[in-house]
Amino acid sequence: MTRVAVCQTEPVLLDLAANVRHTTETVRGCVARGADVIVLPELATSGYLFDGADEVRSMALPLTHSVFDGWRAALGEGDAVLVAGFPEAGASGKVYNSAVVLDRAGIRAVYRKTHLWHREKRFFTPGDHPPPVVETVHGRIGVLVCYDLEFPEMPRSLALAGADLIAAPTNWSRAEIRSGTEPPQVLVARAAARANHVFLAACDRRGTERAQPFTGGSIIIDPDGWPLATPAADHIAIADLPLPAARDRALSPVNHVFTDRRPHLYALNTPS
């Protein structure tokens, strides 16, 4: 079994030191609890509600930044893997809304969010590479960031590429929730897990920034779309997942999530 820990932190806007300290402690604590895969929110080192490009640039981290060494040290000498969101300082002054996949050997992958939400379009450059699927000793981990999940093509692409688990750092702006229902972002995540027969660990954030409340909707979901865990009082959700079980996408001897597809009948080009 793979122990997945989703840490619903409350980043402090523009306070790198505080966020690095808290996330590093949190990662160390999760490893002590036996976590194999640890997920932090989108933009976990910076907060989300930037007021201008200067603020974003001031928080953007190159991949050589010491925060990644600190997180790697917190992972210890075992096989734990961290997926965490941060603003990435790229070439030519560009900043990306990125997520890193890290283990004791170092950075395994960096994914740059490809679908940007709202004011992110003012501050970030969208990524231009498909999301990664990282082979680990625990299983194959695919990565998406927040609004990416709203495009069914994204989790579909990851599952078709072999992901057993989709780890999704998010900052879900709090939306209307009608009585008796779950946040719409959770609905979408559950449907994505079910449609692709894949485990999904969405790590949301909590708190409010500049009057923008967040959902705090972190959830670990099984390949049938059922919720397995949400955060406990310590804001951490933990579940032990049989990741390789996601790999068999048969629903029964006669139905299969992938081979039942009829791609020649799908018309997925955006109308001009």
Next chain:
Amino acid sequence: MTRVAVCQTEPVLLDLAANVRHTTETVRGCVARGADVIVLPELATSGYLFDGADEVRSMALPLTHSVFDGWRAALGEGDAVLVAGFPEAGASGKVYNSAVVLDRAGIRAVYRKTHLWHREKRFFTPGDHPPPVVETVHGRIGVLVCYDLEFPEMPRSLALAGADLIAAPTNWSRAEIRSGTEPPQVLVARAAARANHVFLAACDRRGTERAQPFTGGSIIIDPDGWPLATPAADHIAIADLPLPAARDRALSPVNHVFTDRRPHLYALNTPS
């Protein structure tokens, strides 16, 4: 506003006369209540749980069958449109799990279900054409049948082709429903409506056939994925929908369900 009526009937297995009588009466009743679009379940004329190919063939209807004339007469002289599931007798003895779109002028479209569930694979030939979008005076109506909904590419294709409303006849086999949650098929339908900013009217059936209970999960959903109506005591769900409102797929001045897509980053081929 377009009044959509979803009629969650209880077909009698292998009793065409009873099913034709009841559905025709139901259609007439909906028209009397001002319905503009009426949806009946999958295989509404035959029931679902066939025991062999002979049973299916005995219930298969050519498009010249009088049931379509009867339904058309029940629609009256106005602009009402009917979407209804039935087993279609095709060429060379093939039978399709089809849905017809019908108005006073006659048959506007026939859609043959392209993703077959479980034992349907023994009895039906899968369709080999994309689902239709039918232009009506009320708006553009796309059609899917049941298991098609589990493939996010299908509602996506219909929305990209311009559908304002997806009408989906279904026979949802009753699945496990964990406490406090909705049937998984409803989750999937709501996520499909939200992902594509499209109205969705799923017409399920009720009752039990040969020990197989059905979900009775009919629902009318808005383009944000919220439920608008479920069946009343008379097993009919009715909602007045501003169909053209679905046509503007902008979420805000900066986000758009279609133009935010990054199709060149999607890898949707089934692995070999």
